[in-house]
Each structure stands twice: as C-alpha cells, then as structure tokens.
Amino acid sequence: MIPDEIKNIMEQTGRHFPSLEVSERFYDQKEALRIIQFLEEYSAVILGGDVLHQLDERLFYTGDSWYVEQKPSESDYELSVRSKQVAAKYVAAYPIPAKGNVYFSIILPRD
Helix, strand or coil, rough: CHHHHHHHHHHHHHHHHHHHHCCCEEEEEHHHHHHHHHHHHCCCEEEEEEEEEEEEEEEEEEEEEEECCCCCCCCCCHHHHHHHEEEEEEEECCCCCCCCCCEEEEECCCC
C-alpha cells in the first residue's frame, strides 16, 4: 500500500501532458529518483515505466521503457526491493539529451 502522502507528492510533482491522452504522470530524472527513494520505505512494487522526450513543444514516446515481473521463487518482498533497484538504476543511467527534456512515468499497481 502506498500512503496518501506519497500519492500526493506524486500527483503534485508529476507532469500531466493532456496531448498524450493518458492519465499517467511524468517526472524529470531528479524527481523520478526522488519518488523511487520515497517508495523504498514501503512494500510497493514499481511495475515499470515509460520514457518521454520533449523537444520544444513537441512530446513523443522514445520507445524506451523498463518493467519487472515476479520470478517464480521470488517473494513479494524480494520483488518489491528488486523493482525499486531496477527502476532507480534505469532512471539514473538513462542518457539525458543535449536538447530537450526527458520524463519518466512510474507505474504502480492499482489499489
């Protein structure tokens, strides 16, 4: 379960891009890593995420993403820990282009 405090932070800091016609929120690299760090205190699983590139006023999906699936012998707790490690490593290592901005979605299970 994700506390309302974290949900509120995600809602307030995330960017919504109506032109994409999706309900997901997107975060710059620094904010995405901050959200992941907040989630480390909870047993929530980060299922994955998508990457957007914004150049001038244009937004487009890069086609890049990450996801995790539970391994057969993996406990829910182990999946929770690994999912945040995978997300943090992916976001931190993602190359930021010289022009434009990159945004990451963080996909969590629905309550």
